[in-house]
Amino acid sequence: MVTMNFYNLLASDEGGIASAIKAKLNAWSDPKYFVTATVVLLILALITYRRWTKPRNAALLGLFFLAFYVWSATDRNFIKIIAKPDNVPITIMLVATAVVTWLAFRQAAINDERMERGEPLIESGADDKVLVWPDLVYTELICLILCSVVLVVWAILLKAPLEPAANPTNIPNPSKAPWYFLGLQELLVYFDPWIAGVLLPLLIIQGLVVLPYIDKNPRGNGYYSFKERKFVISVFMFGWVIMWIVLIVLGTFLRGPNWNIFGPYEIWDPHRLAALLNVNVSDIFWVVLPSWLDMSWWKPGLPTESFMGIPAYLIRESPGWILLGFYFAVLPGLLAVTFFKKIYKDIGFIRYAIFWSLMSWMFLVPIKMVLRWGFNLKYFLAQTEWFFNV
Amino acid sequence: MATKQLVTKVWIAPGCIVCDACETTAPDVFEVQHENNTCIIRPAALDTEFCKPRSEAIVQSAEECPVDVIKFDTISVEVPDDQAGAPAAASTGDAASAAAGAGKAAPAKAAAKVAAPPKPKVVDPAIQALLAATTVRGGNVVIDGGLKHAPASVKHLAKLPADQLPPDARHQKVLEKSKAAKPADEPTRRNVMVAAGWGFMAAIGGGSTLAFARFMSPNVLEVPDPKVPCGPLSKYLAMAPGDVNEDFKPEKPSGFWIIREEDRIVAVSIICTHLGCIPSWLPNDRKFKCPCHGSGFKANGVNFEGPAPRPLERFKIYADGDKVIETARRSFWRWVRTTSRRGMIPRRILRFESGIELRVSSRGFAMRLSRICRD
Numbered sequence: 059m060v061t062m063n064f065y066n067l068l069a070s071d072e073g074g075i076a077s078a079i080k081a082k083l084n085a086w087s088d089p090k091y092f093v094t095a096t097v098v099l100l101i102l103a104l105i106t107y108r109r110w111t112k113p114r115n116a117a118l119l120g121l122f123f124l125a126f127y128v129w130s131a132t133d134r135n136f137i138k139i140i141a142k143p144d145n146v147p148i149t150i151m152l153v154a155t156a157v158v159t160w161l162a163f164r165q166a167a168i169n170d171e172r173m174e175r176g177e178p179l180i181e182s183g184a185d186d187k188v189l190v191w192p193d194l195v196y197t198e199l200i201c202l203i204l205c206s207v208v209l210v211v212w213a214i215l216l217k218a219p220l221e222p223a224a225n226p227t228n229i230p231n232p233s234k235a236p237w238y239f240l241g242l243q244e245l246l247v248y249f250d251p252w253i254a255g256v257l258l259p260l261l262i263i264q265g266l267v268v269l270p271y272i273d274k275n276p277r278g279n280g281y282y283s284f285k286e287r288k289f290v291i292s293v294f295m296f297g298w299v300i301m302w303i304v305l306i307v308l309g310t311f312l313r314g315p316n317w318n319i320f321g322p323y324e325i326w327d328p329h330r331l332a333a334l335l336n337v338n339v340s341d342i343f344w345v346v347l348p349s350w351l352d353m354s355w356w357k358p359g360l361p362t363e364s365f366m367g368i369p370a371y372l373i374r375e376s377p378g379w380i381l382l383g384f385y386f387a388v389l390p391g392l393l394a395v396t397f398f399k400k401i402y403k404d405i406g407f408i409r410y411a412i413f414w415s416l417m418s419w420m421f422l423v424p425i426k427m428v429l430r431w432g433f434n435l436k437y438f439l440a441q442t443e444w445f446f447n448v
Numbered sequence: 449m450a451t452k453q454l455v456t457k458v459w460i461a462p463g464c465i466v467c468d469a470c471e472t473t474a475p476d477v478f479e480v481q482h483e484n485n486t487c488i489i490r491p492a493a494l495d496t497e498f499c500k501p502r503s504e505a506i507v508q509s510a511e512e513c514p515v516d517v518i519k520f521d522t523i524s525v526e527v528p529d530d531q532a533g534a535p536a537a538a539s540t541g542d543a544a545s546a547a548a549g550a551g552k553a554a555p556a557k558a559a560a561k562v563a564a565p566p567k568p569k570v571v572d573p574a575i576q577a578l579l580a581a582t583t584v585r586g587g588n589v590v591i592d593g594g595l596k597h598a599p600a601s602v603k604h605l606a607k608l609p610a611d612q613l614p615p616d617a618r619h620q621k622v623l624e625k626s627k628a629a630k631p632a633d634e635p636t637r638r639n640v641m642v643a644a645g646w647g648f649m650a651a652i653g654g655g656s657t658l659a660f661a662r663f664m665s666p667n668v669l670e671v672p673d674p675k676v677p678c679g680p681l682s683k684y685l686a687m688a689p690g691d692v693n694e695d696f697k698p699e700k701p702s703g704f705w706i707i708r709e710e711d712r713i714v715a716v717s718i719i720c721t722h723l724g725c726i727p728s729w730l731p732n733d734r735k736f737k738c739p740c741h742g743s744g745f746k747a748n749g750v751n752f753e754g755p756a757p758r759p760l761e762r763f764k765i766y767a768d769g770d771k772v773i774e775t776a777r778r779s780f781w782r783w784v785r786t787t788s789r790r791g792m793i794p795r796r797i798l799r800f801e802s803g804i805e806l807r808v809s810s811r812g813f814a815m816r817l818s819r820i821c822r823d
Contacts, residue, residue: 228696317737437757
């Protein structure tokens with residue numbers, strides 16, 4: 059009986075605490091909760107970075123996560139996702155992300171404490187020079203052999219066969235990109251292809267390239283520290299963990315048939331009903347708002363007549379233009395004289411303009427996502443006539 | 449007591465044009481090496497005590513240097529009035545203030561110079577203008593911007609053959625060199641590289657601008673009218689309103705659905721208007737749903753969820769007797785092919801030989817020309 063109960067607790071799909079937990083997690087995996095929760099977790103982790111990075115605490119967290127992951131793997135839907143040869147690197151990515159984040163923050167925590175006590179940093183006086191021959195070359199040789207062995211074994215064990223020729227009547231549902239592109243594929247749900255597929259990836263690369271030219275602060279060069287670079291590191295962690303890792307996890311575990319959201323332990327049912335009705339800002343302004351206000355002089359309906367040479371579609375999309383104009387042009391200026399006064403003074407106009415245009419695009423993504431999930435907002439600007447939808 | 453300037457150190461700044469002027473004036477200090485195309489300070493003259501007695505000659509050669517590259521340091525030394533003009537064996541080097549100066553920094557020259565007055569300079573305004581127009585860069589005399597914008601006198605001088613130039617030897621030398629020097633607008637290796645660099649940038653910028661303009665502009669494709677027979681009309685009239693016939697989805701090279709609506713039938717492309725995936729018809733939801741990014745279309749093809757910006761494209765459809773004919777297949781195929789090759793954007797306007805345009809209305813419900821086939 060005991061074993062039976064234990065089994066129930068562990069892997070049962072019918073009844074028991076396990077299924078209750080799974081049901082809860084499934085319910086919470088609606089992206090508006092899932093992403094909000096990860097953001098909150100990230101903020102908590104950044105605030106308490108000295109506590110959770112202590113080796114004992116970190117080991118406990120890691121063990122808890124691994125136990126949870128292994129327990130999840132007993133679920134038939136979850137194992138189906140992670141055992142797919144394409145998705146095996148996801149598990150590696152999760153572990154690797156956790157380890158490197160811990161490593162960096164652990165050293166930052168140690169250094170920050172040492173700085174407070176006026177002690178030398180861990181990097182100071184470190185003489186980590188090694189000889190190229192034999193030390194480096196031997197290390198490289200061993201790494202080379204190990205990597206080759208791992209890759210060969212991996213390639214033998216997990217098949218990656220060619221699939222049959224494309225057939226319009228038999229399309230994989232869901233159609234997923236390789237795991238490392240699932241973050242980008244997720245962006246495509248919210249933006250036009252030319253933004254999600256061209257502009258945003260370019261901006262990511264350009265942003266990383268211009269980083270050293272925007273951020274002239276020499277603090278943190280050559281040594282780990284979080285205390286001295288709180289703002290920059292937090293922004294980077296947001297861009298990396300939330301906008302990249304979490305979106306990959308979202309795309310891998312939570313996107314199912316018809317690109318609907320499914321819980322990680324939910325059966326991927328392609329016939330599940332999912333009612334959505336997305337509206338544009340222009341619809342809200344011209345249709346929803348007037349019918350809600352119910353005024354005699356403002357009837358609901360999209361403008362269809364051009365006015366003084368301005369095409370109807372520009373009038374129709376003017377709320378979106380104004381909104382985006384405010385977000386991209388006015389807001390940075392307002393921030394420059396209020397919250398980011400000091401940064402603006404430090405880095406000057408051009409650096410600030412580049413910095414904030416990158417930040418604007420980065421934050422437009424989560425803003426748009428939250429509005430889509432929470433309010434079914436489709437586009438701020440639905441200028442289909444120009445193929446310009448934001 | 450009078451003060452006297454003594455030269456403690458002399459050197460040649462970059463830009464020497466290797467004329468013989470300085471060696472003529474101070475042969476034991478300067479040595480012009482024509483074979484090396486350079487001019488050096490003789491080793492002996494590197495010594496302070498060697499220079500001091502030769503101060504006058506050094507200062508004079510600095511003044512006479514046509515390109516003002518001879519530089520020197522001086523110290524002020526107090527000498528009794530009766531000894532002024534005589535070479536002083538000064539030993540006050542430490543206390544002296546070293547003043548770096550070009551030729552003009554020798555105020556005591558006139559006093560020091562008693563016996564031999566300086567040679568009068570040839571002051572030809574044309575030569576002065578030429579000298580003003582020339583600069584020395586990298587050891588070459590260069591007339592910036594070439595002779596094109598130089599004063600007329602300079603142009604005139606530059607055209608003269610060497611033997612007709614004014615007789616002053618040193619300036620003649622300058623002129624010969626300036627005639628030999630390359631004007632800045634002649635191609636040098638650096639100019640060519642800079643031009644190539646800018647050209648490359650311009651090509652990239654222009655190319656991407658063109659590509660962007662092409663990407664943003666409406667696409668028009670001239671195509672012949674294709675026709676696909678779809679069987680008897682009665683087959684579609686027998687469908688319940690709102691039903692979707694998927695028989696032509698696998699139609700090569702691009703398929704379509706035939707949808708029975710209340711009072712008409714329409715043919716709708718199977719290509720999602722977002723990024724070109726193929727949606728599935730979900731009979732329970734009564735909608736088309738794309739498996740790639742979740743775009744959803746109502747049974748009449750209107751986009752209502754997910755990122756798709758436009759409704760599914762409609763094809764022209766008509767009845768010929770009892771036969772239903774769908775007509776945009778091949779054109780649509782070319783459209784799709786172009787889409788996949790260009791990668792980004794679907795062709796938005798199809799213009800048929802018959803002059804009919806198939807076009808996406810602004811946010812409309814259908815292609816403008818979907819021919820209604822009534823019972």
